Amino acid sequence: MHSADTRAVRGRFLDITQPVSQPENIASNIRYIEDGLLLCTAGKITWFGAWNDVNPELLEGITVTHYPDQLITPGFIDTHIHYPQTEMMGAYGEQLLNWLNQYTFPTEIKFKDQAYAHEIADFFVNELIKNGTTTALVFCTVHPESVDALFEVAETKNMRLIAGKVMMDRHAPEELCDTAISSYEESKQLIEKWHERGRALYAITPRFAPTSSHEQLHLAGQLKQEFPTVYVHTHLSENRDEIAWVKSLFPNHTGYLDVYHQYGLTGERSVFAHCVHLDEHEWQCMHDTDSAIAFCPTSNLFLGSGLFPLSKAWQHGVKVGLGTDVGAGTSFSQLQTLGEAYKVQQLQGQQLSAYEAFYHATLGGAKSLHLDHCLGNFNVGKEADFIVIDLKATPLQQLRQRRATNIEESLFALFTLGDDRNIVATYIHGENVYTA
Structure with missing residues (x-):
């Protein structure tokens, strides 16, 4: 039996599995699950993986909140x-x-x-x-x-x-x-x-x-x-x-x-x-x-x-x-801030990839705060702070996302065109504290 404060969220998930020492190593640590499930109890992640790998007994007595069209990332x-x-x-x-x-x-x-x-x-x-x-x-x-x-x-x-x-x-x-x-x-x-x-x-x-x-x-x-x-x-x-x-x-x-x-x-x-x-x-x-x-x-x-x-x-x-x-x-908005970060690097003849930008806003930020042991990705045991993102929150974004051929392109378009309108829901310690 699950405790009364167990939460289950299903959808598309994106995170980075571990801290890296060089930006070129980020892509190999990207974890993108097209249809996944996250379980958390008392604010901590207790199960995370692909929906097809879920044992039905795991969900007995639990209501699953499903975001089929959105992207779920660490906060x-x-x-x-x-x-x-x-x-x-x-x-x-x-x-x-x-x-x-x-x-x-x-x-x-x-x-x-x-x-x-x-x-x-x-x-x-x-x-x-x-x-x-x-x-x-x-x-x-x-x-x-x-x-x-x-x-x-x-x-x-x-x-x-x-x-x-x-x-x-x-x-x-x-x-x-x-x-x-x-x-x-x-x-x-x-x-x-x-x-x-x-x-x-x-x-x-x-x-x-x-x-x-x-x-x-x-x-x-x-x-x-x-x-x-x-x-x-x-x-x-x-x-x-x-x-x-x-x-x-x-x-x-x-x-x-x-x-x-x-x-x-x-x-x-x-x-x-x-x-x-x-x-x-x-x-x-x-x-x-x-x-x-x-x-x-x-x-x-x-x-x-x-x-x-x-x-x-x-x-x-x-x-x-x-x-x-x-x-x-x-x-x-960290989305708008990442858009400016990209431009700052461009002005110096440098590039900032979508995955690197995502790293700095999530797991890299957690590491800089000496909190990567408890925040920044969906590893089991970590604190369940995560957000639900609409990649197509505006007509322009809908048009732009049609041309994206993979999740990295979608992410870059989000960082250059996104703002608070893209945030569908915010979960803190497993609880939904904001819904647009």
């Missing part, structure tokens, strides 16, 4: 996004540093009000789910209330989010500055409250090196030593003016990444957003410490930051996930 994983910036998406005309002062900081001040933070958190989580994103690494604000609000909303969906309070004690408006000591104490309290509570995970979150004093970065490193399973989430080498600023503030370090590294903030659970302008020794440090990069193409284009050299990440064996980076990023 998308967003490795860098700012929930407080949701309301300021599309803010005009500035590059990074001016953009922060003119738009970001005034918006984030409002999140000291927990009711307001909860309102935006609710909108944000629903927008993620509507776009097929089931896991995200999220910036909050300097206010502990902003963290509580986000985790409380995510908890109602049983959603795996990683988030943390911004640590920022200088070079920002007074209303947004904490102190080295208060940031340490508040972060510690939040870690003890939220880290590994249900599916919540915590990230130590210095905004970026210029807004943290030496003392604050030291205490951030101390937190990481005290709580070795928490994450580190920050920005790195996004903008050339930013890099020059870091060098002027930290003249005794060999570069931007060295600031974080010397304070003990690199490592297998450390995710650095952007990394557009890394030096060779920084690429080597990223590899040696098993740190990860969040590639944020829409944001990098919108702020004029530069073109991320994805091929170098592969060459140096550095983990990469995909980030929408809302609100400098202009869409919650």
Whole structure:
């Protein structure tokens, strides 16, 4: 007998069976089942395979939800996004540093009000789910209330989010500055409250090196030593003016990444957003410490930051996930973000295949978050976060998909033409939390 919370979903399934070290190895690990079945109980996958291989006794007493015309994939994983910036998406005309002062900081001040933070958190989580994103690494604000609000909303969906309070004690408006000591104490309290509570995970979150004093970065490193399973989430080498600023503030370090590294903030659970302008020794440090990069193409284009050299990440064996980076990023949709990622590579004379793009948005993203043991594909035992995609959600897509001769072509058309309209349903921990 199955338990009451067993779910069965039938349809066309696509995933990648294992992490890879080079992009040319992805195709041989693609698993496409034209007619398959997924069973999950208590949020975990208990059986997965072809419909023809199903023992009828396996389905006794279970209602099978069938999506015969759609494509079912693992949920998308967003490795860098700012929930407080949701309301300021599309803010005009500035590059990074001016953009922060003119738009970001005034918006984030409002999140000291927990009711307001909860309102935006609710909108944000629903927008993620509507776009097929089931896991995200999220910036909050300097206010502990902003963290509580986000985790409380995510908890109602049983959603795996990683988030943390911004640590920022200088070079920002007074209303947004904490102190080295208060940031340490508040972060510690939040870690003890939220880290590994249900599916919540915590990230130590210095905004970026210029807004943290030496003392604050030291205490951030101390937190990481005290709580070795928490994450580190920050920005790195996004903008050339930013890099020059870091060098002027930290003249005794060999570069931007060295600031974080010397304070003990690199490592297998450390995710650095952007990394557009890394030096060779920084690429080597990223590899040696098993740190990860969040590639944020829409944001990098919108702020004029530069073109991320994805091929170098592969060459140096550095983990990469995909980030929408809302609100400098202009869409919650990983489909639209992948379309921009392709263009960023084209501008550098590089190609991004449909399978590689899919890897970064699913299993590769899970690996970059040190979660590929529990997320990213349909292997038995993993958490049942998955989405149902309509490849023909618009008349143009219907026309385009008629010409696709295989699943790879269909996938590429989806990534270049798709958006939230393609998401038919989103399942989190085995439960349907969104239906279009």
